[in-house]
Amino acid sequence: MELEVRHLRVLCAIEDTGSLHKAARHLGMTQPALSTQLRRIEDHLGGRLFTRERTGCRPTPLGRTLLTRARPLVDDLRVLVDETRAMAQDAAGDRLRIGSTASRAIPGWLRRLRASSPHEPSLRMDVSAHALLRLVAEGGLDVAFVHEVEGSPLRIPEALTCKVLLAREPQYVSLPADHPAAGSPVVRLTDLAEDRWMIDPTVDGEWDGLLRAFRSAGLNPRVLHGDYLTASNLVATGEVVTLCQPTSLARPDMAIRPLEGDPVAVRLLLAARSAPVLDAVLPALREAYWESAHQSPAYRTRLTESGVID
Known part of the structure; x- marks a missing residue:
């Protein structure tokens, strides 16, 4: 037999639960079937991985060494499956996939989008505007809210359409x-x-x-x-x-x-692959941004004195 990820998942379940009976129930197997599978794994590896005691199963030194390496693999696979399922849901149009650099407008933006749509928006934060723009261009995100530092223009992919939330x-x-x-x-x-x-x-x-x-x-x-x-x-x-x-x-x-x-x-930009997507989400972002501006005394004073807000 070849050692597979499902075998590693079995070993992790035995260690987590501390008994073959509990591990079998957790995995949806019978205890005899789990005992047979464990024996085959041990025969394949050439050594005992667990000691069977009255109080339960405990990893042997060999088992502990294997589990130390196996658990990150099992955890990474679980994360990979979860992320792939989320991406599949996104691709099916179940979510509006948003990317953004840091901004205090994000909570208010998400709140408004949830109120106006039956679908929960997903959010990906990144310090790199370039990384987010690439994801939008490649179809990994629907829209990105980014800032462009004055004097350091962003490389905006040709496939994207942009609208300016705030010029400066x-x-x-x-x-x-x-x-x-x-x-x-x-x-x-x-x-x-x-x-x-x-x-x-x-x-x-x-x-x-x-x-x-x-x-x-x-x-x-x-x-x-x-x-x-x-x-x-x-x-x-x-x-x-x-x-x-x-x-x-x-x-x-x-x-x-x-x-x-x-x-x-900085210049604040919203980017998407199509103008209709921008038109759908920009009003909520604009409201959220000015809401956050009103909450900041130093900025509110500046904007009031310049006549931008009342």
Whole structure:
């Protein structure tokens, strides 16, 4: 016999349940059939994999070695099957498949789409706008909401149609609440010259955009690379400052401020393979975005003063 994934699943079930009786019930088999299959597996491998005791089955050293390697294979196969089934449902049109870079508008967008459609939208988040756009072009997603850093244009596949949600969204700075610059309503880059900055280099164009802003201001600050969840925690403890979206919310230990002159900005885009898909989802996204903008005091003040919102 050849050892197959179904055999590995049997061994994992025996270890998980601790007995042949419980494992057989879990697998939908009779205990004699499971005992026969285990014996055949052990004969094929040339050694005992479990000891049979009054209290149940326990892996032998050989069995433990095999299970250590087998369990990741079984788990990966389970994940693969689940993902394939989800993709099959998506391909059948049961879901609207959404991709997005990070945005506080996402919860409100999903809520509105659920209210207007009988189908549950699926969501795939990615820091890379390019990766999401490729997925839309290849048919893996129906629509993607992405941001394009000013000065670093995205490579948009020819098959896609795009609409602009916002032509220019200034990026703000997140800094410790007790930072001296946090006392000002607007922060200059030069006020942060001595700070450590954290940037996520996997976000398409963002490092280049910030680097251009540093050079324009004649600065060469210390820079750490990391994801923005880590950055947020380090900001709160006074270790770093970092770029953030203007819809970000301040916390007792963290302040959100605009940068003087808006040296870093993005364009917010919605992309799909057809215009009807964009027309169907853009109004809900627009409402969700402005809802999140209203919830951010610093951004709301900026938009009100510029006449964008009342």
